[in-house]
Amino acid sequence: MSRFWSPVVHGLTPYVPGEQPKLANLVKLNTNENPYPPSPRVLEAIRAELGDDADRLKLYPDPTGAQLKAAVARHFDVAPEWVFVGNSSDEVLAHTFHALLKHDAPLLFPDISYSFYPVYCGLYGINFEAVPLDEHFAIRVDDYLSRGADQVGGVIFPNPNAPTGRLLELDEIARLAEGLPDSPIVIDEAYVDFGGLDTIPTAVALVKRYPNVLVTQTLSKSRSLAGLRTGFAIGQPELIEALTRVKDSFNSYPLDRLALVGASAALDDEAYFEQTRRQVIASRDTLSEDLATLGFEVLPSAANFVFARHPAHDAAALAAALRERSIIVRHFKAPRIDQFLRITVGTDAQCALLIQALKAILA
Numbered sequence: 450m451s452r453f454w455s456p457v458v459h460g461l462t463p464y465v466p467g468e469q470p471k472l473a474n475l476v477k478l479n480t481n482e483n484p485y486p487p488s489p490r491v492l493e494a495i496r497a498e499l500g501d502d503a504d505r506l507k508l509y510p511d512p513t514g515a516q517l518k519a520a521v522a523r524h525f526d527v528a529p530e531w532v533f534v535g536n537s538s539d540e541v542l543a544h545t546f547h548a549l550l551k552h553d554a555p556l557l558f559p560d561i562s563y564s565f566y567p568v569y570c571g572l573y574g575i576n577f578e579a580v581p582l583d584e585h586f587a588i589r590v591d592d593y594l595s596r597g598a599d600q601v602g603g604v605i606f607p608n609p610n611a612p613t614g615r616l617l618e619l620d621e622i623a624r625l626a627e628g629l630p631d632s633p634i635v636i637d638e639a640y641v642d643f644g645g646l647d648t649i650p651t652a653v654a655l656v657k658r659y660p661n662v663l664v665t666q667t668l669s670k671s672r673s674l675a676g677l678r679t680g681f682a683i684g685q686p687e688l689i690e691a692l693t694r695v696k697d698s699f700n701s702y703p704l705d706r707l708a709l710v711g712a713s714a715a716l717d718d719e720a721y722f723e724q725t726r727r728q729v730i731a732s733r734d735t736l737s738e739d740l741a742t743l744g745f746e747v748l749p750s751a752a753n754f755v756f757a758r759h760p761a762h763d764a765a766a767l768a769a770a771l772r773e774r775s776i777i778v779r780h781f782k783a784p785r786i787d788q789f790l791r792i793t794v795g796t797d798a799q800c801a802l803l804i805q806a807l808k809a810i811l812a
């Protein structure tokens with residue numbers, strides 16, 4: 450507390466990210482990073498941008514991020530005017546809350562969801578209501594539709610949801626968008642690239658049909674670029690313009706030169722993307738089976754993490770015991786989920802170390 454603080458600062462409850470301990474030989478399964486390095490083309494692009502003397506760094510980057518917008522547009526087969534880019538999807542989400550989700554009627558999101566959402570509501574003074582997931586931790590679209598179209602300021606949820614990993618089918622999202630035509634519907638697709646082998650269940654497919662749907666994605670998970678901080682949104686130009694207006698009232702150059710070229714190169718390397726996301730999906734399915742064999746109840750995951758509980762072992766105690774063995778996973782001290790662990794899918798070798806450690810702990 451300080452008398453120098455603006456009044457809004459006194460009321461903030463900031464988000465607490467998963468820890469990044471500086472320990473050697475850690476098996477780090479706590480923040481859903483990709484276990485594989487980014488595409489080699491990312492490094493090539495960054496090296497080329499730097500040149501021999503980094504001379505270009507004296508110049509501001511492109512304030513519109515046109516190169517990255519074009520790469521996103523190519524990947525999704527939309528026009529660049531339908532794309533917004535930002536310094537991480539957290540930043541894109543922050544602008545989305547500010548630009549599209551603050552209305553008189555409350556914003557709705559699931560009671561178990563990305564814990565940054567209530568933080569943005571606190572920062573921007575947005576009235577919200579948490580809508581309970583069903584007993585299997587699934588989103589029930591009817592719970593949102595039954596509010597009445599004029600009683601909903603907007604809807605946001607991750608798909609697949611975090612930290613549950615559960616996927617809502619696209620036709621259910623379409624039903625939501627259609628039933629609430631006057632509310633912005635934001636689908637936070639941080640993990641969607643792990644949601645299907647032959648088709649990725651992205652709601653970008655719905656954006657052309659529904660002017661109220663905005664999709665956000667990040668390069669942090671499926672493109673192994675959490676450290677580069679790049680994310681984007683796709684929606685009809687009216688929604689994109691709202692984000693651009695907020696961004697241009699906040700920071701003209703949120704993406705630096707290295708991020709713009711690196712992220713564009715990652716999006717253009719489709720073969721590498723397919724290879725690594727398929728590997729993570731395969732490892733996830735093995736990890737889920739191995740955890741079930743140890744007696745865990747594992748929610749069906751469409752993400753690069755699994756959410757699991759053991760009927761006979763306290764989750765916080767398990768997390769602490771794993772930590773003693775240099776394996777870190779995420780545990781949330783929150784209602785309904787405090788007996789679950791969220792475990793990031795690592796390499797097969799990391800997953801094997803986890804299973805081996807759990808066997809020893811459970812014995």
Ligand SMILES: *Cc1c(COP(=O)(O)O)cnc(C)c1O
Nearest residue numbers: 537538539563607611639667669
């Ligand atoms: C990781 C994550 C993000 C943020 O990704 P960044 O681009 O790294 O900020 C957004 N939403 C959800 C649900 C996430 O899990």
